[in-house]
Amino acid sequence: MASEKKFNTLVVGSGGVATITALSLDLKQKSNVAMIVRSDYDQAVKEGYSIKSCDYGDFKGWRPTNIFKSVEESVANGEFYDYVLITTKNIPDGPTPVKKILEPVVQNCFKSWLKFPEEVRKDKVFSIILIQNGIDIETEVYDLLKSDHLIADGVNGPKVALLSGVQMIASTRTAPATIDHKCQDYLILGAFDSKDELSKQKVLEFRDIYLNEGKNVVEIDDKVRWSRWRKLVYNATINPLTAIVCLDFTRTLIFSGPNEATEFELLRPAMKEILAIAKAEGYIIDEEVMTFMIEGEKQVFYKPSMMVDTERNQLMEIEVILGNPIRTAKKLGVPTPYLSMLYNIAHIIQMRNKEKLGLIKVDEATSTMQQ
Amino acid sequence: MASEKKFNTLVVGSGGVATITALSLDLKQKSNVAMIVRSDYDQAVKEGYSIKSCDYGDFKGWRPTNIFKSVEESVANGEFYDYVLITTKNIPDGPTPVKKILEPVVQNCFKSWLKFPEEVRKDKVFSIILIQNGIDIETEVYDLLKSDHLIADGVNGPKVALLSGVQMIASTRTAPATIDHKCQDYLILGAFDSKDELSKQKVLEFRDIYLNEGKNVVEIDDKVRWSRWRKLVYNATINPLTAIVCLDFTRTLIFSGPNEATEFELLRPAMKEILAIAKAEGYIIDEEVMTFMIEGEKQVFYKPSMMVDTERNQLMEIEVILGNPIRTAKKLGVPTPYLSMLYNIAHIIQMRNKEKLGLIKVDEATSTMQQ
Numbered sequence: 001m002a003s004e005k006k007f008n009t010l011v012v013g014s015g016g017v018a019t020i021t022a023l024s025l026d027l028k029q030k031s032n033v034a035m036i037v038r039s040d041y042d043q044a045v046k047e048g049y050s051i052k053s054c055d056y057g058d059f060k061g062w063r064p065t066n067i068f069k070s071v072e073e074s075v076a077n078g079e080f081y082d083y084v085l086i087t088t089k090n091i092p093d094g095p096t097p098v099k100k101i102l103e104p105v106v107q108n109c110f111k112s113w114l115k116f117p118e119e120v121r122k123d124k125v126f127s128i129i130l131i132q133n134g135i136d137i138e139t140e141v142y143d144l145l146k147s148d149h150l151i152a153d154g155v156n157g158p159k160v161a162l163l164s165g166v167q168m169i170a171s172t173r174t175a176p177a178t179i180d181h182k183c184q185d186y187l188i189l190g191a192f193d194s195k196d197e198l199s200k201q202k203v204l205e206f207r208d209i210y211l212n213e214g215k216n217v218v219e220i221d222d223k224v225r226w227s228r229w230r231k232l233v234y235n236a237t238i239n240p241l242t243a244i245v246c247l248d249f250t251r252t253l254i255f256s257g258p259n260e261a262t263e264f265e266l267l268r269p270a271m272k273e274i275l276a277i278a279k280a281e282g283y284i285i286d287e288e289v290m291t292f293m294i295e296g297e298k299q300v301f302y303k304p305s306m307m308v309d310t311e312r313n314q315l316m317e318i319e320v321i322l323g324n325p326i327r328t329a330k331k332l333g334v335p336t337p338y339l340s341m342l343y344n345i346a347h348i349i350q351m352r353n354k355e356k357l358g359l360i361k362v363d364e365a366t367s368t369m370q371q
Numbered sequence: 372m373a374s375e376k377k378f379n380t381l382v383v384g385s386g387g388v389a390t391i392t393a394l395s396l397d398l399k400q401k402s403n404v405a406m407i408v409r410s411d412y413d414q415a416v417k418e419g420y421s422i423k424s425c426d427y428g429d430f431k432g433w434r435p436t437n438i439f440k441s442v443e444e445s446v447a448n449g450e451f452y453d454y455v456l457i458t459t460k461n462i463p464d465g466p467t468p469v470k471k472i473l474e475p476v477v478q479n480c481f482k483s484w485l486k487f488p489e490e491v492r493k494d495k496v497f498s499i500i501l502i503q504n505g506i507d508i509e510t511e512v513y514d515l516l517k518s519d520h521l522i523a524d525g526v527n528g529p530k531v532a533l534l535s536g537v538q539m540i541a542s543t544r545t546a547p548a549t550i551d552h553k554c555q556d557y558l559i560l561g562a563f564d565s566k567d568e569l570s571k572q573k574v575l576e577f578r579d580i581y582l583n584e585g586k587n588v589v590e591i592d593d594k595v596r597w598s599r600w601r602k603l604v605y606n607a608t609i610n611p612l613t614a615i616v617c618l619d620f621t622r623t624l625i626f627s628g629p630n631e632a633t634e635f636e637l638l639r640p641a642m643k644e645i646l647a648i649a650k651a652e653g654y655i656i657d658e659e660v661m662t663f664m665i666e667g668e669k670q671v672f673y674k675p676s677m678m679v680d681t682e683r684n685q686l687m688e689i690e691v692i693l694g695n696p697i698r699t700a701k702k703l704g705v706p707t708p709y710l711s712m713l714y715n716i717a718h719i720i721q722m723r724n725k726e727k728l729g730l731i732k733v734d735e736a737t738s739t740m741q742q
Binding site: 081145159241243244246247250251252254255256261264266298299301317337338339341343344345347348349350352355362364366368 | 527604612616617618622623625626627632633634637653669670672708709711712714716717718719720721722723727733735738739740
């Protein structure tokens, strides 16, 4: 059986999401699946996972092909991964930015690739799939691959494909190595660079490795940057505002000042700035999407992810969701007073959480900060 | 002795500030001093106050002339007050707006006034002193005095004077009826309406009743509206921002985004809007005041009052400090995107605190709110 599996896949992420992603790959039987498991390691190795999945049913003692304690361990034995899936939060200003997670994997896979015979080598592509929020998240990965010690050109290092994923999957870790998966896994997948034919091939190939027909869904996305801008209409506005006021979205709306100020003086002006930046890049998003996103969640007392993060004193994805759009806007000359205000306030709260987490220290004697 | 005291004064406010204010009046021996005392009533009546005051020294068992449990009780016996001092927080959107505190006092003092013989009556002036933050806080008091059942014209009701006070006094209630007063009581006092000669006379009269030479300070302010705008440069910007991020001012600054965004992309733009509204009203405030207010507290890790309020889940004075300036700006055509953003966000947080305090209820079945 193992010899039939053409591919090696590595899933990096947090409990619930990563486990169902790994399970989907495992069930398809086209790849050896490695997972990085930190706190649940002993339980996962000894007894395997207990899973209730809306897509696949119940499992007791399920294990992927390999379980590793760390990213470093996953590449320590000279393994080459055809696909590395990153499903973590993307916090470049936090202690584990994506480039830090990826660096040892990239370095070691590049070394392993060199050991393949030349005829094998040329068909091996190292594909990274970022299943994450935000925009311009691929930049730091390209930077990493272009850095001094790595040359991803198919001669000195494997050719590289960068894939962009947006995943809807309500999957939660409810106890050690115990997963409750409630909504169908729906993955939207595209090439970050829509002109990169290799990445576009890999999108199709990965769909074949991942899709369990009738169970999960993989939608191919040809205009992934447009989709990411569209998602930011929600994520760069409702998400940080609810985090700042630390309330669910419905309360954030009904606790509004006069004339529905939350919607008309905060959210819509900020949303229009996202539309304007996207437009300056050539991506036209219809204004109706604003109404759709506001109305869609007006009545469900939903807590957006960033709000849940602040509520738990965790770090938020503000750089990829707000920082990057604002930096793009600056380059393109698009004014963003509302987004900047949300970003500047969210940034202060991010630092407040960093202090609580012990990531920074404030010296009250000198009024300075150590990072 | 009692017969020598020409005036009746009533002090309404919270523990530490109100007590030292009442003590100052009492020591001057020119007025009978009544205080409203809620939670400390029994202790205050039975054993009096224990006070450590930087201005006046130590007291054991000090009592004003009268102690009342409520505003209603203070006027139940037909008392007429020459001066009513309001030193409470000013929260028109809260459960005890100033007009609600004042209404029974005004109604009953007007009735009592009618009972004086005519020659006494014409010299009796009913003076209200609002020692509070914000701007346009006198409006609701004028509205109250002009309402149907009250006519403050010296014929049907006493003449009325409205005085504006800004008090610096670090005085804290440390235990029941126990007060620790740490900084010299410095009262800036003026007439709300600088053209109202009666109020200007009363400013001078009240100084005489209140000032204990060499101990406390009373500074006469001829341009009280200018002073109130100037104070808002701090209060409408630093105060709500620190409340929103729930941090002391120094952290709010050093946790800033790139290029000192807290100072240059949040506070100064908002401060400039206050200067612009004041200017549209004819009050010129020098831009240097912005630097003065930011630099003055850059290094002291000070928690502004509004931030302390949110930290304790209490209501904030956002309407008198932000709402009123923004409403004035709208009338005068001055754009206030930064102040409005701070106000709109602070408003949501105010409502969050109202829900925590049980002042509003959210019905999740209908996504509506009962106030």
